Amino acid sequence: xxxxxxxxxxxxxxxxxxxxxxxxxxxxxxxxxxxxxxxxxxxxxxxxxxxxxxxxxxxxxxxxxxxxxxxxxxxxxxxxxxxxxxxxxxxxxxxxxxxxxxxxxxxxxxxxxxxxxxxxxxxxxxxxxxxxxxxxxxxxxxxxxxxxxxxxxxxxxxxxxxxxxxxxxxxxxxxxxxxxxxxxxxxxxxxxxxxxxxxxxxxxxxxxxxxxxxxxxxxxxxxxxxxxxxxxxxxxxxxxxxxxxxxxxxxxxxxxxxxxxxxxxxxxxxxxxxxxxxxxxxxxxxxxxxxxxxxxxxxxxxxxxxxxxxxxxxxxxxxxxxxxxxxxxxxxxxxxxxxxxxxxxxxxxxxxxxxxxxxxxxxxxxxxxxxxxxxxxxxxxxxxxxxxxxxxxxxxxxxxxxxxxxxxxxxxxxxxxxxxxxxxxxxxxxxxxxxxxxxxxxxxxxxxxxxxxxxxxxxxxx
Ligand SMILES: *Cc1c(COP(=O)(O)O)cnc(C)c1O
Numbered sequence: 001x002x003x004x005x006x007x008x009x010x011x012x013x014x015x016x017x018x019x020x021x022x023x024x025x026x027x028x029x030x031x032x033x034x035x036x037x038x039x040x041x042x043x044x045x046x047x048x049x050x051x052x053x054x055x056x057x058x059x060x061x062x063x064x065x066x067x068x069x070x071x072x073x074x075x076x077x078x079x080x081x082x083x084x085x086x087x088x089x090x091x092x093x094x095x096x097x098x099x100x101x102x103x104x105x106x107x108x109x110x111x112x113x114x115x116x117x118x119x120x121x122x123x124x125x126x127x128x129x130x131x132x133x134x135x136x137x138x139x140x141x142x143x144x145x146x147x148x149x150x151x152x153x154x155x156x157x158x159x160x161x162x163x164x165x166x167x168x169x170x171x172x173x174x175x176x177x178x179x180x181x182x183x184x185x186x187x188x189x190x191x192x193x194x195x196x197x198x199x200x201x202x203x204x205x206x207x208x209x210x211x212x213x214x215x216x217x218x219x220x221x222x223x224x225x226x227x228x229x230x231x232x233x234x235x236x237x238x239x240x241x242x243x244x245x246x247x248x249x250x251x252x253x254x255x256x257x258x259x260x261x262x263x264x265x266x267x268x269x270x271x272x273x274x275x276x277x278x279x280x281x282x283x284x285x286x287x288x289x290x291x292x293x294x295x296x297x298x299x300x301x302x303x304x305x306x307x308x309x310x311x312x313x314x315x316x317x318x319x320x321x322x323x324x325x326x327x328x329x330x331x332x333x334x335x336x337x338x339x340x341x342x343x344x345x346x347x348x349x350x351x352x353x354x355x356x357x358x359x360x361x362x363x364x365x366x367x368x369x370x371x372x373x374x375x376x377x378x379x380x381x382x383x384x385x386x387x388x389x390x391x392x393x394x395x396x397x398x399x400x401x402x403x404x405x406x407x408x409x410x411x412x413x414x415x416x417x418x419x420x421x422x423x424x425x426x427x428x429x430x431x432x433x434x435x436x437x438x439x440x441x442x443x444x445x446x447x448x449x450x451x452x453x454x455x456x457x458x459x460x461x462x
Contacts, residue, residue: 008328022218221258296342
């Protein structure tokens, strides 16, 4: 199994190098050269099996000979052992034909743990074997950073630096990043918004001297291994509601397009998915684009679902690559236009995108109202991101096809919005109840590439 860049100008890599590299050297994102498929019998066989076994079946074909079967199984087992629910990704019913896939039982209470916990184990195994050390730098709107710090804290072969927008993450998110005491993890509060953090991260990857000097590795949602880990729960959820005999639809609260793109990969692998619905908040560049209005950046407006407050959706490049028939030059051209504000999608590519993805946008008021409505109707307390998903899913549902909405975070991760809507302050699970008492450790840094590079160079282990 080899991986190629969406911009067509970087060398093809193995799974191991793709995972350890993150971003391709031509600025593109790695995708598998071909997508392996699972036959109907293999999918049917998943029903009733432990999450870890389904994970092994789904991911094994993508990994090639980077890991032995036993190594890979062991990584999966360790990754999910710390989850607070035996099913890992349990489904609950909201209404006839509408289900909620709870992806928030990991250590930092958001779906990012599914990928990040696994990546931590895979990095550790590969780096130990290579006797190498890497510097992981990540940009976060809140959840990626906490998940990364939680996954890599105390591991021998990595230093982790997380850039987050100062003052724009929730208190729980911030504390999850700033309270771990291990010396290999560093929380950096950047004077800027999430798009600034993401742009500085890309700058670092495009500075090859720095990149090679510190052995830079990326674990943002552009890392293929993260997308791959997320493919698994589309299968586990679909078979629980009747796949492969029955088609299913998914609605996904979307920001960087990583989670929903994993659904598209599941579909390409042979899972019968009817609709993949992109749900956005008021930062709706994806909804506008999928509605045929082109892909044009605006201003990021802070919302009560902050993990989706973005204008540039990194993984959308992977969807464009397939929509443009895997023409790397065409994608490189679009990304050049994006630097100057945006681009129009060709008619042919638009057709392909609309064949795979539907979309909807939810306002702030509708999000709050949905939290209240869902609590009344089903007793479920939703986080604001999940509420965005449920709202759009209700519009996109079709008779006879189960709709599964991904619940991307635990309500206690965003208590202010939940309390404002319902009057209820969602409690943290007991295992992290002392989060508000732990001491914090962070560094304020300007939104400046040279300052960030200097900080990382002096604070990583030599
Ligand atoms: C990251 C995140 C999202 C968006 O996921 P993408 O893969 O970036 O589209 C949605 N909700 C929550 C809670 C998140 O942490």
